[in-house]
Amino acid sequence: MAAMIDLRSDTVTKPTAEMRAAIAGAEVGDDVYGEDPTVNRLERLSAEMLGKESALFLPTGTQANLVAVMTHCRRGDEFIVGRAAHVFHYEAGGAAALGSAHPHPLDFAPDGTLDLDEVAAAIRPTSDHFDPLLSHFAPTRLLCLENTQDGKVVPLDYLAEARSLATARGLAVHLDGARLFNAAAALGVAPAEIAKHADTVSFCLSKGLGAPAGSMLCGPSEQLHVAHHHRKILGGGMRQVGVLAAAGCYALEHNLDRLADDHRNAERLALGLDALDGFAVDMPGVQTNMVFLRLTREDPADFAKFMAERGIAILVEGPVIRLVTHLDVTAQDVERVIASAEEFVS
Ligand SMILES: *Cc1c(COP(=O)(O)O)cnc(C)c1O
Numbered sequence: 098m099a100a101m102i103d104l105r106s107d108t109v110t111k112p113t114a115e116m117r118a119a120i121a122g123a124e125v126g127d128d129v130y131g132e133d134p135t136v137n138r139l140e141r142l143s144a145e146m147l148g149k150e151s152a153l154f155l156p157t158g159t160q161a162n163l164v165a166v167m168t169h170c171r172r173g174d175e176f177i178v179g180r181a182a183h184v185f186h187y188e189a190g191g192a193a194a195l196g197s198a199h200p201h202p203l204d205f206a207p208d209g210t211l212d213l214d215e216v217a218a219a220i221r222p223t224s225d226h227f228d229p230l231l232s233h234f235a236p237t238r239l240l241c242l243e244n245t246q247d248g249k250v251v252p253l254d255y256l257a258e259a260r261s262l263a264t265a266r267g268l269a270v271h272l273d274g275a276r277l278f279n280a281a282a283a284l285g286v287a288p289a290e291i292a293k294h295a296d297t298v299s300f301c302l303s304k305g306l307g308a309p310a311g312s313m314l315c316g317p318s319e320q321l322h323v324a325h326h327h328r329k330i331l332g333g334g335m336r337q338v339g340v341l342a343a344a345g346c347y348a349l350e351h352n353l354d355r356l357a358d359d360h361r362n363a364e365r366l367a368l369g370l371d372a373l374d375g376f377a378v379d380m381p382g383v384q385t386n387m388v389f390l391r392l393t394r395e396d397p398a399d400f401a402k403f404m405a406e407r408g409i410a411i412l413v414e415g416p417v418i419r420l421v422t423h424l425d426v427t428a429q430d431v432e433r434v435i436a437s438a439e440e441f442v443s
Contacts, residue, residue: 102430105412107276107304107359107386107423116307116347123343127336128154129329135339139346143313146349147277147298148289151321153328154342158183158275158312160333161299162241163191167327168297168320169239169269170198176239177219177268179205184241184273195331199235207381209246210255213262216240220266237266243273244291248363248387248421250280256294270295275312279305279385282356296320305356305386306348307424311341355424359386362422362431369435375442388420400441407437 103109112120126132136154143152155161162184170176176192178185180202184192192198201219203211221234240263244251256272263270272295274280274288281288292298297316302308314324328334335341367388371378378390392400397413404411412419422431 101408101410102426102434103410104420104422104426104434105410107421110305110307110423110425112307112309112344115351116344119343119347120340123339125337125339128338129334129336133337133339133342135346136342139342139349140313142346142349143300144315146288147292147300147315148287149292149298149315149317151318152313152315153321153324154338154345155312155314155328155333156310156335158273158299158301158303159188159191160328160331161312161314162188162271162273163196163331164324164327164333165271165297165299165314165316166192166198166239166241167196167330168324169271170196171238172197173199173235174238175199175201175221175235176241176271177201177203177211177216177237178241179203179211179243179246181205181247182241182243182273183275184243198239201235201237205246209243209249209251211240211242211259213258216259217262217266220268223267237268239271240268241271241273242295243275245276245280245283245385245387247382247389248276248279248385249382250283250384253284253286253290253294256291260294269297272298274298275301276304276385278353279356279360282353283360283385297324302345302348305359305423306345306352308344308348309341311345313345352424356386358428359422359424359426360384362386362426362428363388363420365428366420366422366431366434369431370438373435373439373442376438386422388422390418390420391416392418395442400438403441404434404437409434409437 140152220237277300302311367383
């Protein structure tokens with residue numbers, strides 16, 4: 098039987114033999130003492146690639162984002178964030194539950210941006226002189242953006258404008274760049290060209306880059322020192338974690354160029370499915386490694402079951418189906434998926 102094709106997420110990638118060799122050979126030390134040479138190398142490499150002063154290795158992207166929110170916001174401060182953003186929707190309310198920061202959600206535009214007039218209007222009023230009425234408001238401290246957002250690449254000129262607005266109004270910018278390298282590959286720019294529009298940037302090693310775990314938070318050293326303390330508060334200070342950092346270094350050194358293959362595969366998959374009667378693919382949204390689609394006649398749950406019987410796993414969220422390409426999905430796999438989908442509707 099042919100191998101399983103798992104399109105549910107790019108988090109399902111498994112470390113290759115070469116990555117496992119890097120893990121096995123990793124030099125390690127106690128990272129809480131700052132003595133793990135492999136973690137230190139990964140942090141230097143990440144900071145360099147993003148054009149930031151410093152970087153911090155964390156177990157998950159969820160913790161990286163929470164640490165970022167805690168670094169920019171004090172208790173009762175507010176941050177502006179997309180309603181469908183990972184930070185707001187998929188992180189179990191951690192920013193509020195553990196970070197004591199108050200989220201102010203806004204709807205994403207279809208292109209994955211937050212309308213800047215809405216952002217400006219959402220910033221709470223402040224004054225340099227005492228005004229008793231202003232005590233009603235949680236002070237806005239942070240604008241949180243996401244790139245890619247549901248696989249869509251946020252334009253560079255938008256990021257620049259968002260940063261100017263934030264700076265003019267005294268807000269910091271945190272970019273949840275879980276898939277920052279997909280955005281950079283799609284734009285054909287260095288990741289630093291995206292990262293320069295934010296104060297802090299997080300990215301995941303555990304998704305399209307193929308590492309088993311780990312995320313980075315990058316930014317100015319002064320803020321990263323505060324972040325280091327918050328990581329400890331959250332229980333994210335790990336010891337001989339160079340074994341994981343080695344996978345991260347391997348990913349950054351070997352798995353970036355191939356992201357373009359994932360994007361080509363996603364495009365081929367989208368075009369192949371969209372050509373079938375009964376499938377409506379969000380074609381403008383196909384910009385990196387994600388494909389969102391709906392079925393015009395059939396029940397998505399029936400489709401998922403049909404595909405599962407053919408060794409193809411897909412993700413169904415209500416009426417929407419999400420397919421994600423990654424390093425364990427080949428061009429031949431994509432043809433197999435299209436053929437099975439064709440069989441389903443015929
Ligand atoms: C996956 C993801 C994260 C982090 O998720 P973890 O599973 O905690 O590593 C953060 N933001 C976005 C947009 C993501 O897709």
